[in-house]
Amino acid sequence: MKSILVTGCNRGIGLEFIRQLIALNKPPQHVLATVRQPEKAKDLQELARSNKSIRILKIDLKDLESYKGFSKEVEGIVGEDGLNVLVNNAGISSKFSRLQYVKAEQLEEHFLVNTIAPAMLTKALLPLIKAAATRSTSTPGASKGVVVNMSSILGSISSNTTGGLYPYRASKSALNAFTRSLSLEVKDDGIIALSLHPGWVKTDMGGPKAPLSAEESVSKILTTLASLEEKHNGQFIQYDGQEIPW
Numbered sequence: 207m208k209s210i211l212v213t214g215c216n217r218g219i220g221l222e223f224i225r226q227l228i229a230l231n232k233p234p235q236h237v238l239a240t241v242r243q244p245e246k247a248k249d250l251q252e253l254a255r256s257n258k259s260i261r262i263l264k265i266d267l268k269d270l271e272s273y274k275g276f277s278k279e280v281e282g283i284v285g286e287d288g289l290n291v292l293v294n295n296a297g298i299s300s301k302f303s304r305l306q307y308v309k310a311e312q313l314e315e316h317f318l319v320n321t322i323a324p325a326m327l328t329k330a331l332l333p334l335i336k337a338a339a340t341r342s343t344s345t346p347g348a349s350k351g352v353v354v355n356m357s358s359i360l361g362s363i364s365s366n367t368t369g370g371l372y373p374y375r376a377s378k379s380a381l382n383a384f385t386r387s388l389s390l391e392v393k394d395d396g397i398i399a400l401s402l403h404p405g406w407v408k409t410d411m412g413g414p415k416a417p418l419s420a421e422e423s424v425s426k427i428l429t430t431l432a433s434l435e436e437k438h439n440g441q442f443i444q445y446d447g448q449e450i451p452w
């Protein structure tokens with residue numbers, strides 16, 4: 207893979223992604239890391255200081271109007287080679303609550319960040335992903351074109367036996383539905399689109415009781431990413447490549 211763009215890289219899984227990408231045996235030429243406030247992303251800045259392949263890009267994913275300009279900025283970096291991998295990682299989560307406490311604004315915010323933003327960012331960057339896929343002679347996989355939508359097992363409708371978490375669950379289920387339609391649309395371009403559950407991970411979102419560290423989760427995700435093939439298009443998988451129920 208020549209280029210990869212990951213959203214939400216100032217902390218958590220996104221930051222760990224960047225850390226491990228630059229440490230790969232064959233690191234990508236362009237590692238594009240988006241954050242809302244570059245000046246506050248100290249750990250990421252530190253990584254970028256010692257690694258010139260990292261480009262820190264500023265975007266607030268709620269600002270849908272900025273996506274057109276953002277895609278031009280990405281194009282200016284990756285050029286004709288296009289973008290191989292897009293990881294829609296940034297997300298927000300709500301606390302467990304019963305329906306009587308759920309507010310419309312909460313649902314709106316979750317759908318905006320967890321569903322609409324990844325969908326519209328993919329739309330904005332798809333021409334670059336298609337360009338990369340067209341230029342590559344590889345079989346479908348990370349060296350060609352991949353869209354990873356960071357979903358959650360909590361977005362699995364059939365695994366939902368405990369309820370609650372309405373805004374988060376509904377927004378991730380909707381993201382899964384988007385993934386599936388996208389996978390069918392990009393199939394003939396040799397692009398793989400999938401939903402990925404990173405596991406329950408110790409981050410600000412996952413909390414301290416989570417069984418997986420960000421290091422373990424991302425290390426397995428990168429192994430999974432490297433082994434993707436055509437059959438993975440349209441799948442819902444977890445960090446270690448295991449398929450999980452929609």
Ligand SMILES: NC(=O)c1ccc[n+]([C@@H]2O[C@H](COP(=O)([O-])OP(=O)(O)OC[C@H]3O[C@@H](n4cnc5c(N)ncnc54)[C@H](OP(=O)(O)O)[C@@H]3O)[C@@H](O)[C@H]2O)c1
Binds near residue numbers: 413
């Ligand atoms: N941790 C888990 O156990 C777990 C489990 C299943 C799925 N996931 C999914 O994995 C992904 C990463 O989770 P995480 O645990 O790393 O979460 P996290 O530590 O809470 O980090 C979330 C990231 O998303 C960014 N973000 C949120 N709203 C944004 C916006 N409007 N514009 C741009 N960036 C925004 C945050 O940036 P700011 O600092 O600027 O807010 C931050 O970088 C999420 O999609 C999450 O749903 C996590």
